[in-house]
Structures are given as structure tokens and as C-alpha cells.
Amino acid sequence: MILTPHSQATTPTRRRAAAALLASAVSVCLVAASAPVAPLGVGDRLFPYLGNPGYDVASYDLAFTYPGNNSEPLQAVTTIDAWTTADLDRVNLDFAHGKVKSVEVGGDPAEFRSAGEDLVITPEDSVPAGTWMRITVRHTSDPVPAEGREGGWVRTADGLAMANQADAAHLVFPCNDHPSDKAMFTFRVTAPDGHTAVAGGLAAGVEKSGGSTTWTYRTQHPMATELAQVSIGRSTVLHRTGPHSLPVRDVVPTRDRRALEPWLEKTPGQIAWMESKVGRYPFETYGLLVADASTGFELETQTLSLFERKLFTEPVYPPWYVESIMVHEAAHQWFGNSVTPRTWSDLWLSEGHATWYEALYAEEQAGKPMRARMKAAYGASDRWRAAGGPPAAPKAPDPARKTGLFRPNVYDGAALVLYALRQEIGRPAFERLERAWVVRHRDDTATTEDFVKLASEISGRDLDGFFQDWLYGEKTPPMPGHPDWKPETSAKPQDPAQ
Numbered sequence: 460m461i462l463t464p465h466s467q468a469t470t471p472t473r474r475r476a477a478a479a480l481l482a483s484a485v486s487v488c489l490v491a492a493s494a495p496v497a498p499l500g501v502g503d504r505l506f507p508y509l510g511n512p513g514y515d516v517a518s519y520d521l522a523f524t525y526p527g528n529n530s531e532p533l534q535a536v537t538t539i540d541a542w543t544t545a546d547l548d549r550v551n552l553d554f555a556h557g558k559v560k561s562v563e564v565g566g567d568p569a570e571f572r573s574a575g576e577d578l579v580i581t582p583e584d585s586v587p588a589g590t591w592m593r594i595t596v597r598h599t600s601d602p603v604p605a606e607g608r609e610g611g612w613v614r615t616a617d618g619l620a621m622a623n624q625a626d627a628a629h630l631v632f633p634c635n636d637h638p639s640d641k642a643m644f645t646f647r648v649t650a651p652d653g654h655t656a657v658a659g660g661l662a663a664g665v666e667k668s669g670g671s672t673t674w675t676y677r678t679q680h681p682m683a684t685e686l687a688q689v690s691i692g693r694s695t696v697l698h699r700t701g702p703h704s705l706p707v708r709d710v711v712p713t714r715d716r717r718a719l720e721p722w723l724e725k726t727p728g729q730i731a732w733m734e735s736k737v738g739r740y741p742f743e744t745y746g747l748l749v750a751d752a753s754t755g756f757e758l759e760t761q762t763l764s765l766f767e768r769k770l771f772t773e774p775v776y777p778p779w780y781v782e783s784i785m786v787h788e789a790a791h792q793w794f795g796n797s798v799t800p801r802t803w804s805d806l807w808l809s810e811g812h813a814t815w816y817e818a819l820y821a822e823e824q825a826g827k828p829m830r831a832r833m834k835a836a837y838g839a840s841d842r843w844r845a846a847g848g849p850p851a852a853p854k855a856p857d858p859a860r861k862t863g864l865f866r867p868n869v870y871d872g873a874a875l876v877l878y879a880l881r882q883e884i885g886r887p888a889f890e891r892l893e894r895a896w897v898v899r900h901r902d903d904t905a906t907t908e909d910f911v912k913l914a915s916e917i918s919g920r921d922l923d924g925f926f927q928d929w930l931y932g933e934k935t936p937p938m939p940g941h942p943d944w945k946p947e948t949s950a951k952p953q954d955p956a957q
């Protein structure tokens with residue numbers, strides 16, 4: 460994710476509602492349960508109720524029927540195939556913004572109710588550990604935001620898009636909503652004639668029937684729930700070819716296709732540039748989804764990154780900057796999407812690297828020196844750490860701010876850690892590390908500890924102390940090779956938008 464510059468002041472911020480409010484948004488069949496049901500989590504330090512223990516999802520099949528406007532709920536069927544890792548009397552899913560009509564486990568009706576932001580399912584018979592479990596949930600998916608809760612469906616001028624990062628996929632569909640449980644996805648979207656639906660992955664069929672069309676898309680690689688994308692709108696899909704015949708497809712509002720073309724045609728070159736730095740593009744396709752909506756951010760949804768239309772159409776952003784933001788989201792396909800931070804405290808691995816390649820591209824293609832940007836970041840770094848925590852131990856999201864966890868400490872503050880690392884181990888070792896990282900953890904999740912380990916392995920040095928100070932220190936350590944760099948002691952009135 461990256462915030463659209465200058466949009467922070469105009470983005471309305473709303474207070475997050477109490478969990479009780481969200482719970483009331485889920486209409487449930489109340490059963491006479493013998494024991495209290497409770498929301499569960501996988502122990503994420505920042506989002507204690509995200510994810511659920513006892514199973515590992517292999518695949519999601521999400522079927523949405525769009526009613527033709529974006530203010531009514533979609534009808535949906537979510538089918539989850541999961542492998543159980545514990546005996547389960549109950550199965551918790553994350554789901555908090557739709558009406559659940561029925562739940563089946565293994566084809567048999569199951570009881571269900573809500574607890575916090577969890578949908579708690581009680582199968583007729585408990586499910587033993589070490590077996591496949593199929594859960595089918597018939598539900599609605601409400602595109603109108605719950606009061607005080609952001610993320611999930613984004614209502615555009617002509618339909619819908621999705622922005623689930625960090626904790627909002629379960630406002631759209633029932634799931635194990637934590638990046639540690641990546642899975643394959645099939646999307647089936649039915650919409651009335653005149654609309655076009657596109658989702659992450661490759662097209663796997665189009666079926667027309669009585670005034671509506673069903674589009675099917677399938678991912679070829681596992682994906683975190685926060686990275687799912689579905690676009691429904693009066694859209695045009697533009698096709699082009701990237702390196703090694705990579706299919707590139709962009710989804711744009713039809714009326715903007717000509718104005719956007721000079722930007723969209725840059726994608727293949729940007730992918731080739733990224734490949735020259737870190738190796739082959741990790742997925743089956745790429746492209747931009749340009750949404751006519753005021754999101755206030757861009758988002759690296761897997762294989763189809765979400766962009767705010769105004770980034771391209773408003774003349775306030777210099778072209779080199781717009782291009783570097785495009786590269787930021789493209790870089791996330793390697794860093795964040797293929798190699799996914801296992802917990803939200805590892806977010807710096809994703810945003811730090813995306814910011815790194817954004818800055819490197821600006822340096823190489825537009826003559827904006829990395830060193831100057833990093834010196835400025837060094838000046839602000841202590842302040843960023845004070846506000847948001849050190850890069851690998853960020854403070855919990857501030858409920859009053861839409862941007863939550865996405866503070867400068869994990870963007871330029873984390874790119875600064877990579878700069879320090881390159882200074883410390885030298886450019887050749889650093890570049891080997893970057894290439895090795897995306898190969899070793901491809902299609903998987905990885906932690907900060909994994910990065911420290913690989914960096915030590917590649918450089919042939921014990922870097923534990925170095926990373927401890929840079930990633931977890933309250934203060935920014937001295938910059939190797941730049942003893943003259945000093946943290947600014949007094950706060951400037953405003954940090955640059957990150």
C-alpha cells in the first residue's frame with residue numbers, strides 16, 4: 460500500500476466502531492450453545508483476533524452476484540477447503556459484514572453464530588485433526604461500509620473494487636483472515652449486462668445467461684486474503700505483453716482509457732526493470748486496476764494492483780513520481796505478495812522493500828538520488844520511531860486514523876534499514892540477498908528472523924546485533940559510512956506524506 464500524496468488532509472477519518480457494532484451487522488441464527496462461543500485469533504501481536512487456529516485453508520471459492528448497483532448487498536457463496544490441524548468441535552472463521560443464511564460442513568448443515576468479528580460454526584459432528592474439511596457459507600456481502608469501519612469493498616463511480624489490507628477481507632467474505640494462511644482462490648462474479656468483472660489471477664471462463672454474465676478467475680499461486688481483488692464496473696480491459704510473454708491486463712473506466720494509456724504502457728518496462736534487479740516476475744499476470752474512487756491510497760492486490768484514478772488524471776503529481784509509485788506496487792508482487800510477511804509486525808519487509816525499489820527506480824530513471832532521500836529519512840527516523848515504533852515492532856494501529864499501521868516507520872523508515880544494510884555489507888552482497896530472498900520464500904510467508912538469517916548467511920557475517928539495533932531500537936543507530944548524518948532534534952511542522 461502507499462498513500463496517495465496530499466490526500467491525507469482530504470480523506471475523511473472516522474472512528475472505528477466498537478466490536479459490538481460490527482457483531483450486530485452480522486445477522487445470525489441463534490442456537491442454544493452449551494458453552495460460550497468466543498472470537499479466536501492466531502496470536503498476531505497487532506491484530507489479536509485475526510485468523511483462527513486449528514486448520515489451514517487450501518482454497519477459497521468465492522461466488523458473488525452483483526445486483527447492478529453498489530449500495531445493495533451482493534449475494535454470495537463462499538466455499539472453503541481446509542486441512543484440519545486439531546480436533547475441532549467448533550470452527551471459527553473471520554466474518555463481520557454480511558448476513559449469513561446457512562453454513563454447511565462436509566455437506567451437512569451446521570449451526571452458527573457470531574462472536575466479535577468471528578463466525579463461529581458448530582458442525583453436527585466434531586471434525587478430527589488431519590482431515591480435509593469443506594465449509595460452505597451462503598451469505599450476503601455488504602458494500603456499504605459499516606459505521607466507523609473501513610476497508611473491504613470500495614465503492615467506485617461505476618461499481619466496486621476491493622481493498623482488504625490489513626484486516627478487512629472478512630468484511631467481504633468469511634475467511635481465515637491472516638497473512639500466515641495463504642491459499643488458492645477462485646472468483647466467480649455474476650453481474651448484469653453492461654458490467655465487466657475482473658479478479659486476481661487468470662480468466663477461467665465467461666458464461667452468459669439471461670441478461671447477466673458470470674466471469675471466473677483463478678489464481679495460479681497462493682495468496683493472502685488481504686491481497687484479493689475483484690473489480691466490477693463499466694470497465695474496459697486492456698491487454699498487452701510483458702517480459703517473457705507475461706500477459707499484462709489493465710482494468711480501467713472505459714471513458715478514461717485514452718488518457719490512461721501513456722501510463723499503462725509503462726508497465727512492461729517497469730516489470731523488466733524489476734526483473735533486472737531481483738529476478739523473474741513471480742506470478743501469472745499483472746496489471747493495474749484504475750478505480751474512479753477516493754481511496755486515498757494505492758494497493759498491491761495480487762496480480763492486479765489498485766490505483767486511484769486521480770493519481771494519473773490530476774496534474775499535481777510529477778510524472779517521475781507517478782511512475783515510482785507504479786513501481787512501488789509492482790515491487791510488492793515480489794515483496795509482500797509472493798513473499799508475504801507472516802505477521803503484521805513483519806510489515807516492514809513488504810513496505811520497506813517496495814519503498815526501496817520505488818526510490819531506486821526514481822534514482823536510476825529520474826535522477827533523484829537515493830542518498831539524498833535516505834539522508835532526509837535519517838533525519839526524520841527518530842521521530843518516526845517515536846510515533847510508530849521501530850520498523851519491526853510497530854505500534855498497534857491507531858483506531859482514529861484510516862492509515863492505521865501504515866506509518867512512515869515502515870516505509871522510508873524501513874527502506875533506511877535496507878540502505879544501512881547495503882552500506883554495511885556492500886552492494887554485491889546486498890543484491891545477492893535480495894535475489895535470494897524472493898527465491899527462497901517464493902509463494903510462502905517469511906518473518907523478520909528469516910531475513911536476518913539469510914542476510915547473515917549471504918554476507919558471511921553475524922548480523923544479529925546490526926539488525927537488533929536497526930529494526931528494534933528506539934533510536935536510529937549511526938549510519939555506516941555516513942558519520943555526519945544526524946537525526947533532526949526538533950520536529951518539522953509536517954512530515955512528507957508517505
Ligand SMILES: [Zn+2]
Nearest residue numbers: 460461810813
Ligand atoms: Zn506499499
